[in-house]
Amino acid sequence: MERAYHKWFSPSLGKYMEILVFGHGGTPVIFFPTRSAHFYDFENWRVIDAMKDKIEDGHIQVYCVDSVDSESFYSDAPPPLRIARHIQYEKYILEEVIPFIRIQNKKRELIAAGCSLGGYHAVNIAFKHPQLFTKVVGMSARYDLTQPLPFFADLFDGYFDENIYYNMPNHFVPGISDPELLALLREQEITLVIGREDTFLDNNRHLSDSLNQISVPHAFHIWEEEAHRPRYWREMVKIYL
Template identity: 35%
Template sequence: MERHYYTQYSEHLQREMHVLVYGYTGVPIIVFPCQDSMCDNFENFGMIDVLQDYIDGGKIQIFSVDTVDKESWSDTWGDKGYRAWVQECYYRYIVDEVLPMVHEINGTGQLPLTLGCSLGATHAAIVFFRRPDLFGGVLGMSGCYDATYFTDGWCDENLYNNSPVHFLENMPSDHPYIQLYNERKIILCVGQGNWESEGIRTTGQMADIFYRKGIHGWTDFWGYDVDHDWPWWKKQIRYFLPFLVD
């Protein structure tokens, strides 16, 4: 398997950030790690091995990014306004700095998909639903799509813009993004086992919003034995990937 490690200085985040690229061509997929993790997260937990046939076969090319979660979502005792600002800078890093890199390396001209598990699914949903003109679809597994969960209900403009259940709820039904969503591939999945309570709650909220706005998103609730954990995410990604790229 082709594997390349890139370091780039982010102007938005004012630090060096890293991207691991797996594969040589195919549908580009930006992968967001789980909470507080870095670009080697999928590799360390065996998810890249699960996708090896797709990668080596030239069907997909993975771009796995770092996070700054420890300064945003995870800094429970930190200043909420600063945490929200850091997350907004991270969003702009993905759109303004990672996305051009993806297009340059991938070279197919295809819109990248976004993908993640747990808080990675939150990131994947944020960038896709904010800019469906730039991304081809999203697969979120066990995500929490209500940013105020991480701030005890507090919200400002930056946090609102990174909270899909809020900005989608207030999006007019005739907004041009609605049509773009329906031209893309949207899959949000969650189990109903251990540690999935917020995923269940907020995926249900997203399902309700999709219905009321006429968004053709697929929300899939797996069984009560399906936990918030890697063995299930591996099963889910193999199940859903053909709907995204085949």
């Protein structure tokens, strides 16, 4: 399995960012890390190994990006600055990572995927930019970071503004009415996966219900137990990516 390491200074973020790329071709996958995790964690957790056959066969090419969650959602900055840093991260993905992928890989299709907070990142960016993403897979994710849950706080301490609204799928999805945006979302292959005992189960049900309300087809899979660990994600990527 081909493996390549890349690093460059990001103008969007004002810091160096790193990426691991697995595979020689196939549909590119932007794989977002879990909460405050890094670009190398999916390799260390053997989640990449679980996709080895698909990668070696040229079915997919996986781009493991880094995160800035500790500088955004999980920072001590005031809430408006937390969401502003997240928006800078999205700009990094849109204006730096995707153009980098297009140089490496000429396939038109593009997949966003992630586990836990990475699943939030994948779904949020794919739903906001369906003209870029043809498929999205969110595993064990939370789609409203403003909602306090057992063991999980409101990441904005009760603060709410337009930037937060447009970056929380459970808030903005029910309000989507633009015909062009809806048409693009209805063409996307959308998969949500969550464990039956996961704290985020109702969060996922809410998003699924919201997609149904705006007639956006999607697959919603509920696994047994919590299913919020690398050993489950290793099985999920085999099935859904």
